[in-house]
Amino acid sequence: MTVFEEKTLPTQDEAQSTQLNSDSSDSDTNTISWDGHQDPENPFNWPISRKWALTCLAAFTTFLTMMNGTIITVGHIEISDLFHVTEKSFPNSYWPVTTWAIGGAFSALFILPISEDFGTRPVFLGTYLTLICFLIPQAVAQNFATLVVTRFFAGACVAILANTAAGVVGNLWETEYARTIPVSLYILGYMSGSSMGPVMGAAIYQSLGWRWISYMQIIWFGALFPIYYFFFYESRGSAILERRARKMRKNGASVRAEDEKPTSKLNFQSLWVSSTRPIILVMTEPVLFVSTMWSAFTVGTLFIFTQSVEQVFIGLYGWSVSQTGFVQCSIVIGECIGWSLNFISRKLYFASASRNTEIPGVPIPEARLYMAVLGGVFGISGGMFTYAWTSYPSIPWIAPAISLALVGAGSVLVVAGVSDYVVDAYSQYAGSAMGAVATGENIFSAFLPLATMSMYNTLGYNWASTLLAFVSLVLSLIPTLMFVWGKEVRARSPFMNEMIKNAAKKNADLV
Known part of the structure; x- marks a missing residue:
């Protein structure tokens, strides 16, 4: 999921005109910044059409x-048949997705x-080509181990590409209000992409075979x-x-850009801090722990469907594997509906500023969770309950398919709400906080579906889905406590306190 940078975005007031300021480390080296408030190279000042084109491309x-x-x-x-992988008691064929x-x-x-x-462009293009390289051995694999290993590196590449695309949103849209829709569009792409995988794979597999899934x-x-x-x-x-500073240096100027690092050597200490802080945060911050579990379970549920939908629809209706892939399109339809409901969430969040007694004029962070809780209770939990108790051969297939759409709609509301809330609540530590959420989502996606086959075989279609519905219901109701005690909880957290101070300072500056 999204990994945000742990620094506040520069405002137009902070974008000073191009000037040569004395550098503290070298009196002969000067620092350059933006050429005034309307510098056309500043991404915040790009034409709106160019911003939306790049945002849509990223999504x-x-x-x-x-x-x-x-x-x-x-x-x-x-x-499994080709590489002699047994699935009698354990879904070993899922290991390529797990890795x-x-x-x-x-x-x-x-x-x-x-x-x-580094910049977004070189990282994106380099990783993009690397992903293509790891798709080739998947297409021509002669053993199961090749799939398992190469899929690990493909997953690492996808995480970089997806998070680089998310970074584009923060780079282009300056205000919180302007970023709301672009962020929700990115989350829709993130969620619906995972759900659309089996649909697209079914179309290719039915006509061309499994190797062509990678070839395509x-x-x-x-x-x-x-x-x-x-x-x-x-x-x-x-x-x-x-880039501007390098061009000036070629012309003989002794300059450097703001935040330009004097050396390109890897700082292992900084890497260690950035890698361990998400773990420390999730273990010491109850709010982040619950948020991580909630979002991770939600994303993991979508991956569970890659296993359970096949079991349920083959067992109940005698469908083929390809048909069970196509039915998961209902999840994507639900996710699109959930994305449209984010407009209501946006309105509720910014309207909460009028009743904020803690920092007047600033939206209440917990307002981000209003639609997320509704999505979790009525979308995911309600959808899983109906998915459970419409799983009978006598009930038409459209009933459980509609249930899948409900889960899809709720999943987008939950993940979008949690992401926005964590970023708001942890302010300058948003990068580490979202790193914890992203790690949790990947771990649940990796291992939760491995229990699906055993769970549905042991408990049956009805009670296995009911169990998932109850877990989702509990995770969705816990955040409602923040509606009552959010202010007190944030006051006791040293990390969340930074948000209060920053918001108060920013509000005072505007006044």
Whole structure:
């Protein structure tokens, strides 16, 4: 999931005109910044059409790359037969998806902190080509181990690409209000990509076989590369300033850009801090722990469907594997509906500023969770309950399919609400906080579906889904406590206190 940088975005007031300021470490080296409030190279000042074009391209990239995680699941029977993988008592064929998710968790903790020192464009293009390279051995694999290992690195690449796309949103949209819709669009791409994987995989598998699932990805990723090369512009402000400084240095000027690092050597101490802080935060902050569990379970539920939908619809209606892949399109439809409800969430959040007694004029952080709780209770829990008790051969297949759509709608509301809330509540530590959430989501996606086969075989279709519904209901109701005691909880947290101080200071400056 999204990994935000742990620094506040510069405002237009802070974007001073280009000037040469004395550098503290070298009196002969000067620092350059933006050329006034309307500097056209500042991403905040780009034309609105260019901003939306790049935002939509980033969201589409997230959607396309996230499909890579689940697209292979529909071919598991043929893969198991070819490589002699047994699935009698354990879904061993799911290991390529498990290692894919583990690769994403590893990347979020250790690789992304390094990549943040570079611009979005070189990181994105380099990782994009690397992903294509790891798709090739998947297509021609001669043993199961090749799939398991290469999928780990593919998952790591997808995590970098998705988070780089998320970073584009923060680079382009300056205000919190302006970022709301672009962020929700990114989350829709993130969620629907995972759900669309089995649908797209079923279409390819039915006509061409499982190897063509990887071949087709190589084709479309390769065909799209020229578009990314020419239109995925550098959007990180610091990288643009560094490029400007390098050009000036070629002309003989002794300058450097703001935040430009004097050396490119890897700082292992900084890497260790950035990698361990998410773990420390999630273990010491109850609010972050619950938020991580809630979002992680929600994302894990979507991955569970790659296993349970096949079991349920084959067992009840005698469908083929391809047909069970197609029915998961209902989840994607639900996710699109959930995204549209984010407009209501946006309105409720900013309207809460009028009744904020803690910091008047600033929206209440917990207002981010209003629609998330409704989505969790009525969408995910309600959808899982109806999915459970419409799982009878006598009930038409459309009933459990509608239930899947309810879960899809609720999942987008929950993940979007949790992401926004964590960023608001942990302010300058948002990067580490979201790193914890992203790691939790990948871990649940990796291991939760491994228990699906045993759970549905042991408990039955009805009670297995009911159990998931109860877990989701509890996780959705716990955050309601923050509606009453949110102010007191934030006051006791040294990390969340930073948000209060920053918001108060910013509000005072505006006044």
